[in-house]
Amino acid sequence: MKSMNVTRREFLQSSSALVVGVSGVLPTLDVQAQNVAPKILGPNPSNLDTWIKIGGDGLVTINSGKMDCGQGLDVAYSQIAAEELDVPLSQVIVLFGDTKTSVNQGGGSASSGIRQGAIPIRNAAAEARRVLLQMASVELQVPVDQLDVNNGKVFVKGNPSKSTTYAQIIANKEFSTNLEWNKKIGNDLNVTGQAKPKNFADYKIVGKDAPRRDIKDHVLAKEHFTAHIRPANLLHGRAIRPPQAGASVVSVDKSSVAFIPGVRVFQKDNFVAVVANTEWDAVRASRALKVTWTKENRPLKGGDKEMFNYIKNATPTFVNAVPMFFGKKEYNAEPTLEALKTSAKVIEAEYFAPFQSHARISPSCGVVDVKSDSVQIWTDTQKPHYQREGIAKFLNVNPEQVQAKWMHGAGSYGRSDADEAPYEAALLSKEYGQPVRVQWSREEGIAWDPKAPAAVINLKAGLDAQNNITSWLFKAKGFNGWDVKFNAESPEHTLVGMQTGHKKWTAYNFNIPEESYQFPKHVHWWETVPPYLEQASPLRTAHLRAPQEMQTRFAQECFIDEVANATSMDPVAFRLKYIKESREKEVLEAVAKKFDWDGSYKPKKSGDTYTGRGVALYNGYQSFAAVACEVEVNKKTGRIWVKRVVVGMDCGLVINPMGVKAALEGQIMQGISRALYEEVKFDDQRVTSVDWNTYRIASMKDVPGKVDIVILNRPEKDSGGVAEPGLVSLPAAIANAVFNATQVRVRQYPITPQRVKTLTV
Amino acid sequence: MPKMTLQIDGKNHEVDVPSDQPLLYTLTDQLKFKGPRFGCGLAQCGTCTVLVNNQAVRSCVTPTSAVANATSKIRTLDGLAQGDKLHPMQTAFIEEQAAQCGYCTNGWIMQSIALLEKNPRATDEQIIQGLDNLQCRCGTHIAILRAVKKARETMNA
Secondary structure (H helix, E strand, O other): OOOOEEEEEEHOOOOOOOOOOOOOOOOOOOOOOOOOOOOOOOOOOEEHHHEEEEOOOEEEEEEEOOOOOOOOHHHHHHHHHHHHHHHOHEEEEEEOOOOOOOOOOOOOOOOOOOOOOOHHHHHHHHHHHHHHHHHHHHHHHHHHHEEEEEOOOEEOOOOOEEHHHHHHHOOOOOOOOEEEEEEOOOOOEEEEOOOOOOOHHHHOOOOOOOOOOOOOHHHOOOOOEEEHHHOOOOEEEEEEEEOOOOEEEEEEEEEHOOOOOOOEEEOOEEEEEEEEOOOHHHHHHHHHHHEEEEOOOOOOOOOHHHHHHHHHHOOEEEEOOOOHHHHHOOOOOOHHHHHHHHOOOEEEEEEOOOOOOOOOOOOOEEEEEEEOOOOEEEEEOOOOHHHHHHHHHHHHHHHHEEEEOOEEOOOOEEEOOHHHHHHHHHHHHHOOOOOOOEEHHHHHHHHHEEEEEEEEEEEEEEEEOOOOEEEEEEEEEEEEOOOOOOOOOOOOHHHHHOOOOOOOOOOOOOOOOOOOOOOOOOEEEEEOOOOOOOOOOOOOOEEEEOHHHHHHHHHHHHHHHHHHHHHHHHHHHHHHHHHHOOHHHHHHHHHHHHHHHOOOOOEEEOOOOEEEEEEEEEEEEEEEEEEEEEEEEEEOOEEEEEEEEEEEEEEOOOOOOOHHHHHHHHHHHHHHHHOOOOOOEEEEOOOOOOOOOOOOOOHHHHOOEEEEEEEOOOOOOOOOOOOOHHHOHHHHHHHHHHHHHHOOOOOOOOOOOHHHHHHOO | OOOEEEOOOEEEEEEEOOOOOEEHHHHHHHHHOOOOOOOOOOOOOOOOOOEOOOEEEEEEEEEEHHHHHOEEEEOOHHHHOOOOOHHHHHHHHHHOOOOOOOHHHHHHHHHHHHHHHHHOOOHHHHHHOOOOOOOOOOOOOHHHHHHHHHHHHHHOO
């Protein structure tokens, strides 16, 4: 069975079908449906040489239109290519995200690096081996079926001295072989050759631990990041943001920065920036520049204090019953409401999720050199191909003349601020005719990045006299998750684009959880509410790691726990009773086993410290993940410590177990961070979370006392996504453990120390 | 602008920058160091850390003029390895794969070195306490803690 999540996120990555506003039209013009090949910029996906090159030294270079967020995707791709080609792992390297050498594979997106991005690479490598053997057959005058390959050496079976090598055969020449391209771009792009990839039973490299290669560059301080790029004649730029959200520029007093040599002031509509010859001069000029802004009346309404009431009272902009994507689906709540009325018992609860920030460890950075006939972009966006198109549009130049070169960047977790600085640098470089580097400030990185949307989520469950579920209602109402698009392919998806007059995109999106459970008379739907501010809002939303999955799963998995508790059932046993998918059951059972989850467990109290355990699970991105944890809650200090955590993952075929483990360790900590600390604070004027004191994230003290990771390898199943599924369950598992410890339900995350202190235990 | 001399990784560097310019910008913009990086400019994350006389210092808030003197010896991640010979902390980070995006790695390595040089037998609790004011957004703390504990053994070996 393929989970519905599998394709719903990619659906839009490669098509133009959108859920549009109530006043707009419903999905139309799906390019794929019309079977029209999208226009390709750059290399041709149908050409094997686009994907693979073999040098005179035998080094295999893979060109990928993905990128790596620090999870070692290059290693996994190298394993896959080495496996298919029968070359040593060390002989393969991967080049990511250069628009000149790679096709648009959608970039970093939807945990698709392996489950989608690796497929054309596997197919291309298998096809390359086939073509190489044909060439060897000619060279050695032996039929192909009498040849074998080992470590890049092609030899005659039974007569291994009669041999040649890949390097000898192809050395820097071209394969000149066509692949069948599926006429899609983005995550769904695939190519196939005549060769069939190996059966998993024959794998020697795939499935084995392989360490990352770039960590050595990190610890040796090699030139690596966008932030390191400093071409000759470079100018440094910094923007000046309005003191009130939504304010417009009245006037700019250029003389206020005249004391800094060489500073120039740029203004286009409501985008104001300075450029200077050194970074420090740009920083101090941005602080010193006097800009007069219009006065706005409470642009962010009542601020975060009134936010949940605002959501509850708002008239929806859109109502839908699909998981995140896939157009429009109607729903009928009547049968559920009827069943609830006649149920012996009804349980209901309301849950609250905050705005959260990507808060990258380095705020956005981009370097752009606009010349008369070309544009060069150095960027750590997750989607360099889309950014290339967007910046071309912004500058009104032919995208063929624009090259985006992906560099390593600070960790990015979706549609972060990574796209912002490159757009700004492009505008400034065009103006001044020199390369420009823009480095956002910390405040911009937290206060002005695209956010995960806040929501209020209601659940109701009906029970019969025997405590069987009769009905299930799920309603999510929140800020629209799509104020700007997940691909920054056009200027209106960026802050500078909006500040220079590009009108906001109109598309609506929230989410309902995948239906892991088999409940009768169930209904799920979502509603979006209007943004506080239409244009250039600091609270504009976009995808943040597991977009709208954490919000909806927090509510669902906490509520499951509440219903289990109301029926006096163990939360693991309760879930197992209702889960549909056997793989999801098995991953939960594996986690329960590792945790020693049994009925004899008793929550403990010692002084101000309460200890309890909780569980939650998730399916999505073709993977299944469960989390069980034990937490300590200190009522006096408000501190919650995840003392022990077990994360289980079934992601089908595992390419690199140590890569999966590292990804899950990171998700445990980021999950704890989002569960316990992260919320964007704002008053009626502006975002007030502006640094690491006001937007706190997890720190070393939050490292659990014991961490276990259980990976269920299922080589016979397609690989699923790894970068998000583990993360989603942390807030719910922790909140459920807090209940088990204290018998108090916390229906809001983050469960900050301040909130813990106010719990009435 | 005053001409100043900085002693970095055993070498003298002449710079001509405003005296209040933070050391971070002098290192990255004028001198092209790659280890210390901008993260917050507020001394809250540690990504910009260098050692000055073996103390971990946040270069983003340290005026260049404050360390441009004969007594301030600056050490950076760039100068940590001696040729091909890596510092034990660097080796431990590689062995434990203690980086996700790697942007903040500089601060963790430099502050951990300062911590263990001062207290070679630091307990696990002292390590956790001593590194709690560094930020890692990817959540690599679990692997970083393993690496620092490993380096505690190898640095003492």
